Amino acid sequence: MKTRITELLGIEYPIIQGGMAWVAEHNLAAAVSNAGGLGLIAAASAPPEVVREEIRKTKELTDKPFGVNVMLLNPNAEEVAHIVVEEGVKVVTTGAGNPGKFMELWKENGVKVIPVVASVAMAKMMQRGGADAVVAEGMESGGHIGSATTMTLVPQIVDAVSIPVIAAGGIADGRGFAAATMLGAEGVQMGTAFVVAKESIVHENYKQRIIKAKDIDSEITGMSTGHPIRVIRNKMTKEYQRKEKEGASFEELELLTLGSLRKAVMDGDVVNGSVMAGQIAGMIKEEQTTKEIIENVMKQAKELLNR
Numbered sequence: 001m002k003t004r005i006t007e008l009l010g011i012e013y014p015i016i017q018g019g020m021a022w023v024a025e026h027n028l029a030a031a032v033s034n035a036g037g038l039g040l041i042a043a044a045s046a047p048p049e050v051v052r053e054e055i056r057k058t059k060e061l062t063d064k065p066f067g068v069n070v071m072l073l074n075p076n077a078e079e080v081a082h083i084v085v086e087e088g089v090k091v092v093t094t095g096a097g098n099p100g101k102f103m104e105l106w107k108e109n110g111v112k113v114i115p116v117v118a119s120v121a122m123a124k125m126m127q128r129g130g131a132d133a134v135v136a137e138g139m140e141s142g143g144h145i146g147s148a149t150t151m152t153l154v155p156q157i158v159d160a161v162s163i164p165v166i167a168a169g170g171i172a173d174g175r176g177f178a179a180a181t182m183l184g185a186e187g188v189q190m191g192t193a194f195v196v197a198k199e200s201i202v203h204e205n206y207k208q209r210i211i212k213a214k215d216i217d218s219e220i221t222g223m224s225t226g227h228p229i230r231v232i233r234n235k236m237t238k239e240y241q242r243k244e245k246e247g248a249s250f251e252e253l254e255l256l257t258l259g260s261l262r263k264a265v266m267d268g269d270v271v272n273g274s275v276m277a278g279q280i281a282g283m284i285k286e287e288q289t290t291k292e293i294i295e296n297v298m299k300q301a302k303e304l305l306n307r
């Protein structure tokens with residue numbers, strides 16, 4: 001399937017693996033790229049030299065294109081922006097802010113820039129700033145979220161910009177891919193589906209929590225602090241919401257979630273940790289290789305789109 005996204009990124013299938021803090025490291029990124037999609041390394045708040053190491057390890061595992069997700073509000077963003085260029089990475093996705101400050105550096109060095117946005121206004125601003133495409137991310141997504149749903153956001157952004165749009169949030173099979181295509185997207189970004197991939201290094205407890213999740217097991221923490229994050233419900237979210245109702249301070253709430261994603265991903269503490277995952281977790285029922293995930297999505301999507 002050829003779209004402006006496959007052309008822009010030089011990949012076989014218009015499927016991007018979301019940059020996911022603690023989850024999106026070299027094994028997963030390389031596996032997705034080798035399977036024909038675009039793998040991403042999440043810089044998140046990792047020390048810049050760790051990001052450089054991750055890039056080098058990815059290069060050892062694949063000769064296909066891959067990218068780095070830069071969270072612009074993190075103190076490491078500036079250094080990571082330069083490391084990306086030094087290491088010859090050709091694609092960057094950005095979150096949490098405006099990549100304007102790094103645009104010239106990246107563009108001069110042939111880096112394709114794809115900001116993740118949750119509103120039409122942001123999408124337009126990114127296009128004006130020289131972005132090559134945008135990821136329109138609906139609030140069904142795992143992790144940090146905006147307020148519009150994928151179904152409503154994608155067509156509005158498609159209408160508002162001329163650069164290609166990648167849909168994210170709630171997509172994990174060919175039906176989701178086909179629906180996103182119908183809304184005008186030229187590619188999809190999937191996060192939760194790849195968390196449970198065989199090549200994903202997340203703790204088995206985390207994968208099993210997603211596999212066992214029901215449709216209504218999704219919760220949002222941080223609504224009152226202005227930093228909403230979608231996770232799967234557990235003891236931590238119950239405690240969080242209780243404290244939120246009691247009017248706990250920002251600091252007190254932060255304390256509850258501090259380091260909590262690492263706790264869940266690395267230690268497998270899915271009771272007190274933050275099990276970030278999207279609403280589509282309820283549909284994911286087994287661990288598959290990245291190749292199986294991507295090929296199944298494409299096969300089902302092609303059948304539906306050819307009807």
Ligand SMILES: Cc1cc2nc3c(=O)[nH]c(=O)nc-3n(C[C@H](O)[C@H](O)[C@H](O)COP(=O)(O)O)c2cc1C
Nearest residue numbers: 018019020021095141142143169170191192276278
């Ligand atoms: C565990 C987890 C961590 C995430 N961390 C980040 C991140 O560091 N940067 C980012 O831009 N998006 C992050 N996301 C969002 C994903 O990149 C992706 O856009 C989202 O998961 C897509 O929605 P889906 O989960 O419904 O597939 C994260 C998502 C999850 C599930």
